[in-house]
Amino acid sequence: MTPLRSVCVFCGSRPGQSPAYAQDALSLGNGLAQHGWRLVYGAGDVGLMGEVARAAIAAGASTMGVIPTHLMGKERGKRDLNQLVITENMHERKKVMFMNSDAIVVLPGGAGSLDEFFEVLTWRQIGLHRKPIFLLDTSGYWQPLIALMDHVIAQGFAEDHLRTAYTSVPDVPALLAALEQALS
Numbered sequence: 001m002t003p004l005r006s007v008c009v010f011c012g013s014r015p016g017q018s019p020a021y022a023q024d025a026l027s028l029g030n031g032l033a034q035h036g037w038r039l040v041y042g043a044g045d046v047g048l049m050g051e052v053a054r055a056a057i058a059a060g061a062s063t064m065g066v067i068p069t070h071l072m073g074k075e076r077g078k079r080d081l082n083q084l085v086i087t088e089n090m091h092e093r094k095k096v097m098f099m100n101s102d103a104i105v106v107l108p109g110g111a112g113s114l115d116e117f118f119e120v121l122t123w124r125q126i127g128l129h130r131k132p133i134f135l136l137d138t139s140g141y142w143q144p145l146i147a148l149m150d151h152v153i154a155q156g157f158a159e160d161h162l163r164t165a166y167t168s169v170p171d172v173p174a175l176l177a178a179l180e181q182a183l184s
Contacts, residue, residue, distance in 0.1 A: 004036075004037075004038055004062065005035075005036075005037045005038070005102050005103075005183045006037065006038040006039075006040050006064070006100055006101045006102050006103075007032055007037050007038070007039060007040065007101060007102065007103050007104075007105055007179060007183075008040045008041070008097050008098060008100070008101030008103070008104045008105065009028065009039060009040070009041045009049075009052055009105045009106075009107060010041075010042070010097075010104065010105070010106045010107070010109065010112075010113050010116040010117060011025060011041070011042075011047070011048040011049055011052060011106070011107035011108065011109045011113055012047045012048045012049070012107065012108055012109035012110055012112075012113055013042070013044050013046050013047040013048075013049055013109075013110075013112065014046070014047040014048075014110065015047050015048060015051070016047075016048070016108050018138070018139055020138050020139045021048055021107070021108045021138055021139075021141070022048065022051050024107065024136060024138045024171070024172050025048040025051035025052040025055070025107060026051050026052070026054075026055040027055075027172040028052055028055070028105070028107070028136070028172050028175065028176075029051065029052040029053065029054065029055025029056035029057075029058075029059065029061065030055050030056070030058075030059045031172055031175075031176045032056050032059075032061045033055075033056050033059030033060050033061035034059065035176065035179070035180065036061075037061065037179070037183070038061065038062040038063065038064060038082075039052065039053065039056040039061050039062070039063045039064070040063075040064045040065075040066070040097050040100050040101045041053060041063075041064075041065060041066075041097070042065065042066060042067060042093065042097070043065025043066055043067035043081065043084060043085075044065075044067065044071070048107050048108065048109065052107070053065070053081070057080060057081070062082050063081040063082050063083070064081065064082065064083040064084075064085070064100060065081045065083070065084050065085070066084075066085045066087060066093050066096045066097045066100075067084070067085075067086060067087070067093065068086070068087045068088065068089050068090055068092070068093050069086055069087070069088060070089075072086065090112075094116055094119055094120075098120060098123075098129075098131075101131065102131060102183055103131055103132045103133075103134070103179055103182055103183060104120050104131060104132070104133045104134065105134045105136060105175065105179070106133070106134065106135050106136065106142075107136050107138070108136075108138055108141040108142075114145075117133070117135070117145075117166075120133055121133060121162075121165055121166060124165045124166075125158070125162060125165055132167065132178075132179075132182040133165065133166040133167070134166065134167050134168075134169055134175055134178060134179070135166060135167070135168045135169070136169060136171075136172070136175050137168045137169060137170050138171070142168055146168055149162065149163065150163075
C-alpha cells in the first residue's frame, strides 16, 4: 500500500483580477482529488484558498487545513475539512503545513504567499529539505518574481543553483504531470 501523498498549496486569500486564477485553483483542486493526493492548505474559505479547497472536497480529496486563531474570522476558517488544525500564529501555520506535505505548490497570491514561498525556498537553499517547490505561473503571474530571482543571482546574492530549487509551470496539466513525477 502506497502512503497518502500530500500537496501543500500556498495561494491568495483573495481571488485576484483575472478569472484564470480561480479557474486554475478549481482545476488544481480537482486534479489533486483525481490523483488521490491530500490537499494541505491555509484552511480559508475565501479567495483562491476557498476555490481550491471547495473543488478538492467536491471531487473527493482528503483535506487538511491549517489556520492561526487570529485569521479564523477573516479567512472564514473552513469547517468541512477532513482535518482542521488551529495554530497560535503564522509561523506555526507554515511549519505545520510544510511538515505535513510532500510537495509545495504556490498559486498566485500576495505578500503572504510570497512569504510562504520564500520561507520554503530558503529552507531548501540551506539544505533543510528536498521537497519539490512549484510555481503555477497562471497567465505569466510569476514572471516578475522569476526575473527578480535572476537579478538576485546576477548580482551575486545567490548561486545559480537557486534556479533549480523551484520549478515554474505554465498550467495545471503541466503542474499535475510534474507533481506525478515528483511524488512517484
